[in-house]
Amino acid sequence: MPENTSGGSSRRKMTRRELSARYDELRRHSAHLRAALYSIGDAVIITNIDGRISLMNPTAERLTGWAEPEALESPIEQIFRIVDEETRAMLESPVARVLREDAVVRLSPRAVLINRNGRAIPIGDTSAPIRTESGDVTGVILIFQDQTSVRTTFHAVQQAREFAENIVATVREPLLVLSRNLRVVSANRAFYQMFHTTPADTLHQHIYEIGNRQWDIPELRRLLEEILPHNAHFDGYEVTHNFEHIGQRTMLLNARRVRHSDEFILLAIEDVTERVRAEQRLHMHLRRLRALRTIDQAIISALDMRAVLDILLDQVTSYLYVDAASILLLDPYAQTLTYAAERGVRSRANQRTTLYTGEGYAGRVVLDRRMLFIADLRESELEPSYAPVLQQEAFVTYCGVPLIAKGQVKGVLELFLRTRLDPDQDWFDFLETLAVQAAIAIDSVILFETMQRSNAQMILAYEATIRGWAHALDLRDRETEGHSQRVTDLTVRLARAAGLSDEQIAHIRRGALLHDIGKLGVPDSILRKPGQLTEEEWAVMHQHPDYAYTMLSPIEYLRPALDIPYSHHERWDGTGYPRGLKGEQIPLAARLFAVADVWDALQSDRPYRARWQREEALDYIRSQAGTHFDPDVVALFLKVIGEAPDDAAP
Structure with a gap:
């Protein structure tokens, strides 16, 4: 019978089997839970x-x-x-x-x-x-x-940071530590001392705002905002700026991006003002010589214009797969384009055509200074100046490219196809490359033809520059003013008497004019000292031949002239400097110059002595044969001097 026959719902009692099954299920869940907790790390x-x-x-x-x-x-x-x-x-x-x-x-x-x-x-x-x-x-x-390893690592990082901060504090050059947003996190003592600022005016400030915005420098902005974000470090970045308390200075910046818990920028600052000023004075003329030498190289490599254009057109038609090509050269004065060479064009009408800038397709290319590409001429209105040839030749695609070298349009390269061409980017890139090659080649030939006429003027410019250097050296040491030209003239006379070639004499003349160029590296306090030099000062003075070698040896044009600037203080007996050469180890040019140099010094007034009498000076020259001078050179000198009358003698 039912357990409850009254109305309403009732809950059935679980049987012993069901209770046992439920208990087993709970035990299994408990075992799974315990196993999970026991297995985790x-x-x-x-x-x-x-x-x-x-x-x-x-x-x-x-x-x-x-x-x-x-x-x-x-x-x-x-x-x-x-x-x-x-x-x-x-x-x-x-x-x-x-x-x-x-x-x-x-x-x-x-x-x-x-x-x-x-x-x-x-x-x-x-x-x-x-x-x-x-x-x-x-x-x-x-x-x-x-967390033993985590805490150990944390403490190690703290120690490393303290160590790094101590290094920053003791570095002799100014050093800044900047945050990612360019605010000053730290600065060392050298920074505060050099730029006359304080921690209160520096720390936590944006670098461009410190010191009345004296660090808001365009070159520094470029380094921090454009260069450094793409490079982990950057060394030797030069910045010249007029700072508030120390005036115009040239700083060499080394920057490093350092990733830690956050990103920092280490900015090391080296004041190289004096070094840069000295280098600028020295390099001002050397850069001009290098530029002239670069032009020489272009002249040497120049080719015949017709041959160059033929080679270019062969490359264009072969590698760009066009049916025809032509090159027009621009007259920069008349602003006209003339056909200089063609390939694949059957009609000769173009050879008699002259276009003005802006006229025709080529004229538009020159005016716009950019490529003009027409995939299908049949779908565009033809230029009147091109219509007869294009129709006669049945050209469908046209492309014109400006030939630009050194920023100037030299001409136009035109390409023609008798079928439609829809090229990819590689085709255009290669065309641009060929156009650059063509422009350089044409410019080289034009330069060659022009420079042939002005080569003599260039040589004069070289010589004028060297004479200018010599004059500048004389002006720096007024005690020897005019000495360079006089001693050069006498050395050239001796070289001619020795039977040297014109080419050798030309190098000797340049070397004689520049014999004391190494003194540019000697401080004025030594070079212009009125009294006797100390041993230490003489040691500095004796380095000027080495300075001369360092300055002139990179200049190929002046390398053959180095014998005199480098070796004119060597002595026949081997007691000279800088290399202690002896006898014929000393270059002949230097042996000739040594006699002329001493002779001019003895025959010139100095603040500390009057010029020697002619015979007294000649006796001294004779006495130094075999010790200071080459005996054969002394004999040659006496012969040359003996031929000159007293009033004309050097």
């Missing part, structure tokens, strides 16, 4: 509502030093003892906090677990309440990790 402890341990996984056993059977039902404070890493004060149990606040809590970042054996282990922790489906708290789950 983090330490896990579960407590009941009273804060007593009900589960501890193997990682928790290892860290606490307690086995789970020993710890079960123990208060969490007995097993999980935590203190402050620095003060060693006991910290509140996270389980107690969870039960009190009914929320997830985390340990202090300085928490240390004191395990059963007394070992201190830095840990990180998360604790959370365990709730039933109805929301009631039944316990707490505590998950923690060994």
